[in-house]
Amino acid sequence: MTSREDIARCVADQAADCGVELVASLPDNWMAEVIRTFERDDRFRHVPVNREESAVGLCSGAFLSGTGSLAVMGASGLMTLIYAITKINYTYEIPMTILATLRGAPGDKAKFHVSNGLYFLPSLDAISLTYKVIDSADKITEIGRLYDHARTVSRPTVAILTRDVLRGEA
């Protein structure tokens, strides 16, 4: 058993190893410790954003300046990004990497995430958005592979973390 703080540190270390410097976030409860960790870690400039689309703009611009970046959000936030991702990142072929939560999956007791359980992953599939579900702590290293893959394919990639991983229980 590891703690939420340990998991958050692993995520931050992965991001730093990728060369991430700028982190744009809008919180999801499950992701709160990860966001606090980025905020406290001097290796990053953490920028809280007003909505998830703003993270797409900021991270896309950061790429054009040669600055590594990461967007952090919940599943609901990513669901609002279909237009921004397809319009900016697909049209201009700009890579970015997103950390999101797997809300609505079995174990999530929030009824307001039922829609995410039904439509979140199918929506990503519908726009051919590359993602991996990180459902155990030993898979956190996949964040680095997804980050590199975004640059290989000049498209966004998403690392989707489960509740149990973020709670240090998987």
Place this chain on the structure above:
Amino acid sequence: MAIPYRAAFQFLANQWADELVVTSAGNSSQMWWDVTRDADRVFYLDASMSLSTLLASGVAYGVPQAKVWAFMGDGAFAMNPGMLMVERDLNLPNFTHVLLSNRVYGGTSDLDLPNKPINDYVGMAKSMGLERIWSFETLSQLEGDFDAAFRGNAEGHRFVVLELDPFTPDDHAIEEPPMDGPEIKFRFGRYIEKVYGARVFTGQF
């Protein structure tokens, strides 16, 4: 009072020195292309629905030695005015947000914005703590205070409101920038690599 759209852009193009420029949907992309024909120092971000200034902020953050202008129509601004909270937090001294206020959705047949005659963009910016704000309703005002608004030694982010007329019928006939997305990305990114030494495409892994 408002400035003819083309006159404002022609004036800005004449003053344009070494700034990187990010344009917004429809009107500003078309007009900046028409008056400059530049495709290296400009990222023509079409139809982003409010993300031009945040994309430009990302550029300005990563290349602090560059000066960056970003255009945004007030139609886009109305979709995401909270962007100013993020811009204020970043407070980048090399970044100028130019809000093009013509009170219509210029890229989509000049239909009216909601609350058209009342929207106070300067007031909105002040409410979010912005301090370096300019607003111009005539070309002579813009000419007179251009250096202060666009070129002075800023300590942080600038917000400039240009009250403009909507496009004329002749303006609507000008062409869109004739580049696909990847060409825009590579030309802009290669320019940044060449001039500022940033590693945008090289050394990614």
